[in-house]
Amino acid sequence: MGREDCWNFTDKGNDTMRCEMNLRSFAAVFLVGFVIGFPLVTAPTRWGSNQNGFGALLGAATLAALLLFLRVRSEPLRWTSGPRIAAVLGFVSLVYSLGLLGATYGLLRPDFVFFVPLSFGVAIMLLRPGFLETLISRKLCLSLTALVLVTAAACLLTTHQHIALLGSHNRRTGFLTFLGCVTLFFLVVTFVRSGRTKRWILIAMVCGAALVSLLALWQFFDPGGSARRWFYDLNTDHRPMGTMGQPNWFGTYLCLLLPLAAAQFLVARTFAARSVALCSCALIFASLLVCQTRGAWVAMACFLAWLAIRHRFAWRKLLPLFAALALVATILLPCKNWEIYRRVTTFGKEIDRASEGSPGTGSSRFGYWIYGFEHLPPHLLIGAGLDTYEEVGAHDETPPPIDKAHSIYLEYALTLGLPGLALYLIFLWGCVKHSTGTPENLISWGLKASIVTYLIQGLFIHDTIQSWPLLWVIAGLAASREAPLPASLGE
Numbered sequence: 001m002g003r004e005d006c007w008n009f010t011d012k013g014n015d016t017m018r019c020e021m022n023l024r025s026f027a028a029v030f031l032v033g034f035v036i037g038f039p040l041v042t043a044p045t046r047w048g049s050n051q052n053g054f055g056a057l058l059g060a061a062t063l064a065a066l067l068l069f070l071r072v073r074s075e076p077l078r079w080t081s082g083p084r085i086a087a088v089l090g091f092v093s094l095v096y097s098l099g100l101l102g103a104t105y106g107l108l109r110p111d112f113v114f115f116v117p118l119s120f121g122v123a124i125m126l127l128r129p130g131f132l133e134t135l136i137s138r139k140l141c142l143s144l145t146a147l148v149l150v151t152a153a154a155c156l157l158t159t160h161q162h163i164a165l166l167g168s169h170n171r172r173t174g175f176l177t178f179l180g181c182v183t184l185f186f187l188v189v190t191f192v193r194s195g196r197t198k199r200w201i202l203i204a205m206v207c208g209a210a211l212v213s214l215l216a217l218w219q220f221f222d223p224g225g226s227a228r229r230w231f232y233d234l235n236t237d238h239r240p241m242g243t244m245g246q247p248n249w250f251g252t253y254l255c256l257l258l259p260l261a262a263a264q265f266l267v268a269r270t271f272a273a274r275s276v277a278l279c280s281c282a283l284i285f286a287s288l289l290v291c292q293t294r295g296a297w298v299a300m301a302c303f304l305a306w307l308a309i310r311h312r313f314a315w316r317k318l319l320p321l322f323a324a325l326a327l328v329a330t331i332l333l334p335c336k337n338w339e340i341y342r343r344v345t346t347f348g349k350e351i352d353r354a355s356e357g358s359p360g361t362g363s364s365r366f367g368y369w370i371y372g373f374e375h376l377p378p379h380l381l382i383g384a385g386l387d388t389y390e391e392v393g394a395h396d397e398t399p400p401p402i403d404k405a406h407s408i409y410l411e412y413a414l415t416l417g418l419p420g421l422a423l424y425l426i427f428l429w430g431c432v433k434h435s436t437g438t439p440e441n442l443i444s445w446g447l448k449a450s451i452v453t454y455l456i457q458g459l460f461i462h463d464t465i466q467s468w469p470l471l472w473v474i475a476g477l478a479a480s481r482e483a484p485l486p487a488s489l490g491e
Contacts, residue, residue, distance in 0.1 A: 020071075027067050027191035031201050034060050034184075035473060036208040039243060039253065039466065044232045046245030047170050053465040054172040058114045060469075061180035064187040065121025071190055072124055075131045083127045093156055094119050097165055104162060111176065112166060118179040122148065125186045135189045136479045140430040144182070147423040151178055154383040154416050164385025164415075168403060172465045174387045181472040188476025198477050199443060202260055205470070209257035210280045213287035216240040216250065220290040220336075239292045248406075249464040251296025254288045255457045256450050256470060259303055263446025266317055274320075282324045289332050292343045294350075294362075295460030303453045310445075365406050365460065372410045383417035408458035428455070431479040447478035 041056045043049040077083065094115060101112035125132055126148065132141050155164035155175040167174025192198055219227040219240035228234045231241065239247040261284055265277035288300050304325075311318060333341045350361055359367035375392045384392045389411060390403035405411040412421040432448035454471060463471075 032204040035205040042243035049245030121183040158385035185476040212242040213283040216242040216287040251293030259449035299457035431475040
């Protein structure tokens, strides 16, 4: 077989399998680089950080769509009535979206052109359900397909189409970002088919979190005011934010990564590996403390309690971990005039405010939630479109209090409707429901714990451009089915 025939996947010869393995290796290297590099994308301001993260996601997702095309272009496409109708509707929606956004924004917002490769990347997978069901379970395939369709309908049928499709200028969590996240999910489940590759990606993700955590500790102590000169928002909100642009967004990221780091520590077999994992856990935990995001603290406490109870019989391994975390807390609590401790004491005040029903409870979260629930009834079935929380009441006598609901549950209930919220939760839970958490499957348990911790912190914090793509990568790692490598390649 010549080199020009190397990508012909219909021929299952040894050379073809070798080409497929090369493509899989390239995708694995790309994912390792993405999970390390993407969290490091930042800017001096939070909105600049969002813009840079948005651009990095679009570029990475476009490359992911190309890799998916190379992998599935020879897979059979059964043109039954279902795929035909879906293809026609998808093509009409894409043409409409491009015409709408191009006519409105022109060269001012060139990001709309990314709709083509990202829509294509999602479509080539969803239109091959037979192939997709070899990668993930049939129920998960159905729930994801339904979620994509409901999200597309909500973003196309809303009166705020421009914002729903591209995302608001500051937040950038619209339908285009959603397509990028789904494309990354498909890339993971298509190419990450071995436990070894999965572990390398998780190790890289934890290493990236450790780097960001070091930056957050520098921001907390801020020697000579150097951090405030680099990150301007620290002058108005002194809480460390890492590279995420805002402390709450940073808390969401850390809630995703702490369970993965703890699982790496439990599964480590050598002293060197355990030491590195333990240091990573300590750094991430320290960053969670100094960012002073109380919603993330609640999720962290729930995770640590679950960790202690679920793996209580491995107490010899857990003891060094909890001792290290206790040591970190003991060192940090007195720092900067007991700043972290004083933040902890505000929980009592918030409980008193909540009992009184004060809109200012939870840094005004009660007020944000009241606004969301007041505008929810018209959007129960079909949501107002992604990123449109602020728009649904833009013409009220009382202006919107903020542009996000500060709760993923209320945010998606309002923007995707109750069916969209239900499908989103069903999809996430479907990714991890087979994770047993047995000693032989601690990595799988760590992925499950990461998503569960995300769902807990989601009671108080919304999704952001910095953490949402990583959540979908984690979901893909949890959902992917492992497959043996071809014996003819000597694996």
